[in-house]
Amino acid sequence: MAELLPPRSATDLFGDPIESQPLWFKAASFLRPDFEPESYIADLRSFVPLESLAAELRAHLAALKAELVDLINRDYADFVSLSTRLVDVDSAVARMRAPLAEFRDKVAAFHAVVDSSLANLCSGLRQRAEASAAREILELLLDTFHVVSKVEKLIKELPTTASDLSTADMASIDSSAPNSENALQHIESGANLRETQSILLERIASEMNRLKFYIANAKNLPFIENMEKRIQNATLLLDDSLGHCFVDSLEHRDANAIYNCLRAYAAIDDTSAAENHFRTTIVSPLVQKIIPYSHLQVAGGGSSDGLQEDYQQIMQCIEKDCKFILEISSTANSGLHVFDFLANSILKEVLFALQKGKPGAFSPGRPTEFLRNYKSSLGFLTFLEGYCPSRSAVSRFRSEAVYVDFMKQWNVGVYFSLRFQEIAGALDSALMVTAITTTENLHDSHGKHQKLTLKQSITLMESLRSCWSDDVLVLSYSDKFLRLSLQLLSRYSSWLSSGLAARKARSANSNSTPNTEWAKSAHIEDFIYVIHDVNFLVCELSGDYLRHVLQLLKSCSAEVLDLVKQSVLEAGKSLEDLLPPVMDTMIEAIVEKSVEDLRQLKGITATYRMTNKLPVRHSPYVSAILRPLKAFLDGERVSYLTVDARNELLHGATERITNRYYELASDLVSVARKTESSLLRLRQGAQRRVGASSDALDNNISDTEKICMQLFLDIQEYGRNLAAIGIKAVDIPAYRSLWQCVAPEDKQTQIVF
Structure with missing residues (x-):
């Protein structure tokens, strides 16, 4: 059972029990393996006095001693009998030490034997690997030597086995009769020689390709360095012989020999040499005849910078004289797809000829000619792309450096x-x-x-x-x-x-x-x-x-x-x-002209004031109100307006004119009524002073009524004028307001004129 805590004092209502340890004192910290007294005291002394720490440690020591005493008292019998059971312990330990020492010596001896065997085995394996590597290098050197010797032998056999036809021999063949059997034999013999030579060159190129592989795997070896001169001589001889054979095959259009030569170039990974030979042998003479670019030819010629005809001739030459090699290089499963005669031979030569012979063709300073040449150039590129056998070939053609350079010449910006x-x-x-x-x-x-x-x-x-x-x-x-x-x-x-x-x-x-x-x-x-x-x-x-x-x-x-x-x-x-603002501008101009005539209605006040004259017909100004609108609509230019636009202008103008008419008339009537009211009050006051009767004045028609009568006659005529041009006056709100303003009381309800 847990020991009961003593009761707290009266003054210790919220504190810990008196015998309990403070929160900062952790007895478990003494049992940690990394416990250090100095650091422990240094950590606590910053917030605990040393006297309090010493007191807690003494209390903890007393508790540990008390616990030890309790443990001894609890197991006292076993503690006392422990000394009686420990008799002759040293002799027993000595007896146990001897076999253990012997076993340890045997294990150490076996470990030494195993280490020796392992070292011998590793040494043997290392020697074996070194011997294997040395054997591989030796075999590689022997293979290299045999390949170099074989290449030299094949090259030495090349002139005797398949000698080139000299220019003199070809001249003698050409001078002979074309129908003679001797000439045909010479031609067949020349073709056979080229084909045989190309086959042998392809074989040499294959061996040279193998030689390059050997050299790449045997770098910096003295044997290879000693053979370097022989390898270089063989390479030069191969390049020279292959170049002569390829050029001769191109000149004679020998498809079989060309195919073998291209395979030889592909084997030695020298596609640029074949492309350059084709450019200088076939393409360059053809292009130079069309676009002369030598110094003498350019100085003596006076051709324009137009390119359309030149491209037409070049395309004809390509179709006639270059198509054969393009077909050969695109043969399926031939491995000749690495050649790009379109870009690196044909396009490269054409670009060079244009830059040297017709630099003005690229100038955007003459936009019309520039665009014509640019479109012709795009058509020429499309023609070349037509020889690409696949989409990937087209993409590869467009990614070539010469293609990019060709497009850069055209500064479209x-x-x-x-x-x-x-x-x-x-x-x-x-x-x-x-x-x-x-x-x-x-x-x-x-x-x-x-x-x-x-x-x-x-x-x-x-x-x-x-x-x-x-x-x-x-x-x-x-x-x-x-x-x-x-x-x-x-x-x-x-x-x-x-x-x-x-x-x-x-x-x-x-x-x-x-x-x-x-x-x-x-x-x-x-x-x-x-x-x-x-x-x-x-x-x-x-x-x-x-x-x-x-x-x-x-x-x-x-x-x-x-x-x-x-x-x-x-x-x-x-x-x-913008159409509504333009229409509004025209309407406003017409309204301004009409308002000039409308302002004449101000004279009505002077006409009927202080007189007995009554209005019998409309005022002259009424006929002029719509005259600017009629003149505009009767003009010749109105025919350029659509029917809807004409109606829009007609309705818009009449509504605005009527609005202005109503504003002026209502102001006139309002001023007249105010004036008449003021005069009436003055007259009545004067009559009361003199004692006169006002019956005579009450029976007369007022000036305002006369003005309204005249305005009523005027707006009736104005309504008839509106009807004459196709406008219903009753449909205009301002006209209805004007009618209500000046019409007699018996005619207010119905607009009739």
Whole structure:
């Protein structure tokens, strides 16, 4: 059972029991293997006084002693009998030590024997590995020696077994009769000699390839270093003999010999030599006849920098004189795919000839010729790619260094910059004029309207079409030409919007700028052309123009085509948004002219004030209110407006004119009533002072009534004039308000005129 703790004192309500250890004293720390008294005391003395620590240690020591005494008392009998059982312990230990020492000596002797055997075994294995490596090196050296000797022997046999036909022999063969049997025998003998020589050279090349493998695995050996000169001589002789045989086979179009020579070049991994031989032997003479590039030929010639005809001739020569080796090198399972005669022989020679003979063909300073040459070059590359047997071959052809160098010669970026300045500059010059200009002939030979009427609009359309014309567009730069097209449309829209804003906010002392002066000085009829051109441009952008652009970009993905379509349509929408401001400008101009005549109604007050005259007919100014609108609608240029635009202008103008009419008439009636009320009060006051009767005044018609009667006659005539041009006056809210303002009480409910 656990020992019960003594009761706490009255003053120790929340503390630990009196006999318990403090929290900072951990007795278990003394049992740890890494316990150090100095560090333990140093850790505790920072927050525990040394007197308290000493007291706790003494208390702990007393507790340990008490526990030891308890343990001895508990097992006292066993403790006392322990000494009686430990009799003659030393002798027993001595008896046990002897066999253990003997066993240890035997184990040590066996361990020594095993170590000796293991050392002998490792030494034997090491010697065996060294002997095996030495044997391999010796066999490698012997194989190398045998291969070098074999190559030298084959090379020595080469002139006797398959000697080249000399130039003199070939001349004697050519001078002989072509139909003679002797000549045919010589030709067959020459072909057999070339084929035999090529077969032997292929065998030598195979041995040389094996020799290279041996040398790569036996580097820095004295034996190999001593044979290095022999190997170099053999290599030079092989290269020279193989080169002569390959050139001779090319000149005679010996397919079998060419095939064997190419296999020999592939075996010694020297494809560049074969490609260079083909270039200098076959390609270079053909190209130099078409594009002379030697100093004398260039100085004496005066050919232009056009490349289309040159490429046509080069392609014919390739089809006639180079196709045979391209077919040989692309033979299936021949291992000749390592050769790239298209790039490293044909294209390399063509590029060299162009750089030396026609450097001006690459100059973008003449954009038209540059583009023509560039497209011809792309067509030539496409022609060469037609000889590639697979897609991977096309990719490999395009990754060749000479292909990349050829494409770098065409600085399309500079070409685009020049085209940008040319196209954008033409539109900018057209928009910088201070007056709007129309074309000389607004009708064609059949009397119909031309598509566009303003020179600015025509220039814009020409610029937009130039961006996507065959003689300007570079398909790889189609994104930049699309951006240029959108910039042109934005520039034209900005020109229109800034001009309209300047016309609306114009003042007598405002400073005019070249971009807005045209709108301030333009006649109202000129804006008909603006509306017509904007409508046509919007229709063209969403129709034929957009279809043409999408047709050119049909090779792009559906996502790209959708983005292009959206961008063009958005540009057309921004242009279409200018139609309401243009229409508003025309309507406002017509209204301003009509208001000049409307202001004459102020004279009605002077006509009927202080008189007994009554109105019997409408005022003369009424007939002139709609005269500017009629004159505008009767003009020849209105035919350029669509029916909807004409109706929009007609309704918009009549509504605004009627609104102004109502404003002026209501102000006139209001002023007249206020004046009459003031005069009436003055008269009544004067009559009361003199004692006169006001019955006579009550029976007279007031000036305000006379004015309203005249205005009523006027608006009736105005309503008839509106009906004459196809407008129902009752449909205009301002007219109804005007009728309610001036009509008699018995005619307020129904508008009839």
